[in-house]
Amino acid sequence: MYHFEKADKKLLGAQIEDELMNFILQEPVAVGEKIPNEFELAEKFGVGRSTIREAVKGLVSKGILEVKRGSGTFVVSTCTAEDDPLGLSRLQDKYKLALELFDVRLMIEPEIASLAAEYAQKEELVQLEKLCDETERLYLAGKNHIPKDIEFHTCIARCSKNRVVETLVPVINTAVLTFANLTHRTLMQETIETHRAVVNAIIDRDPVGARCAMVMHLTYNRQALVRLWKEHQKKEHENTHGQG
Numbered sequence: 519m520y521h522f523e524k525a526d527k528k529l530l531g532a533q534i535e536d537e538l539m540n541f542i543l544q545e546p547v548a549v550g551e552k553i554p555n556e557f558e559l560a561e562k563f564g565v566g567r568s569t570i571r572e573a574v575k576g577l578v579s580k581g582i583l584e585v586k587r588g589s590g591t592f593v594v595s596t597c598t599a600e601d602d603p604l605g606l607s608r609l610q611d612k613y614k615l616a617l618e619l620f621d622v623r624l625m626i627e628p629e630i631a632s633l634a635a636e637y638a639q640k641e642e643l644v645q646l647e648k649l650c651d652e653t654e655r656l657y658l659a660g661k662n663h664i665p666k667d668i669e670f671h672t673c674i675a676r677c678s679k680n681r682v683v684e685t686l687v688p689v690i691n692t693a694v695l696t697f698a699n700l701t702h703r704t705l706m707q708e709t710i711e712t713h714r715a716v717v718n719a720i721i722d723r724d725p726v727g728a729r730c731a732m733v734m735h736l737t738y739n740r741q742a743l744v745r746l747w748k749e750h751q752k753k754e755h756e757n758t759h760g761q762g
Contacts, residue, residue, distance in 0.1 A: 531572035534563055538573045539582065542593055546662045549612070549699040552590045553583070596664075596695060613747040616700055619693035620740045626686065627671075627736060631728040634677035635720045642677050643721050649673055650717045654710050664698045670713065677720065701742055708738040 538559070547553055556574075560567045574591055577583040584594045638646070649670040656663035668691050675687050712735035719727035 530565065531569055531576070534565055534569050535573040535576040537563060538570075538577060542582070543596060543665070544662055546596070546664075547593050548702065549593050549595060552592050555590065596699060612696060612700055613743070613750060616693070616696045616743055617740070617747070619689070619696060620736060620743065622689060623693050624733070624736050624740075626683070627674075627690065628729040628732040630675055630678045630680075630683055631716055631720065631732040632725040633680060633683070634674050635723055635725040635728040637679040638677035638720060642673065646670070646673050646677065646720060647717055650713050653713065657706055657710060664695060667698070667709075668694050674716070674720070697739060697743060701739075701746060704746070705739060705742050708742075709735070712738060 538553075541547070541562075542553065553559070554562065556567050556570050559570045563570070574583055574585070578585060581595050582593065583591050585591050634646075649666060653663050653666045653670050656666055671690050671694055672687050675683050675690065712731060715731035716728060716735060719731050
């Protein structure tokens with residue numbers, strides 16, 4: 519159970535909003551799933567239900583939650599405005615968005631990995647390997663690896679030493695989040711192996727190898743997404759036309 523100082527009401531509402539967001543990410547509560555009801559959340563965080571309502575309203579306005587009358591409150595995105603300043607995560611068709619993001623990633627990320635192999639500094643190589651290890655450890659332990667995965671891809675972008683590339687990091691972050699929310703843990707082994715291949719090529723100062731490893735990483739992910747999208751379309755078709 520959480521305990522909070524009975525500080526300024528507005529401050530407390532913002533604090534609980536942050537804690538509720540952390541709860542969604544760490545639990546994790548996946549996109550499409552329902553969060554606990556108002557009473558349960560009030561008990562969990564040790565605050566009044568009006569404070570919970572205020573926190574929920576804040577996350578609704580940020581496109582994280584959606585309140586469905588008679589059904590409850592559902593997670594519609596786990597991407598905050600900070601992670602997604604372009605607002606891409608609010609687009610409704612998540613599969614189409616994920617595939618379009620892959621189009622962009624395939625255009626830029628292999629070249630970013632190639633630049634990283636050329637320009638990464640020694641301490642950045644140590645950090646990159648550490649992030650790869652931490653992502654793998656969380657993945658294998660069944661814990662939420664997504665924030666660490668985002669850090670990993672962000673680190674590669676910084677290693678490129680291209681200031682314009684750094685401004686594109688939020689697009690990559692949105693892509694990683696969108697993909698993870700749709701696929702959950704279906705590509706664990708492939709992700710671990712291809713992450714490692716990218717890191718090894720960058721450490722070896724092998725730009726071509728880094729480019730190829732990133733293409734392989736993104737291709738595995740894209741193929742898995744296409745399979746899931748087809749399954750999703752098939753289910754939707756059956757739900758629409760299967761009755762009667």
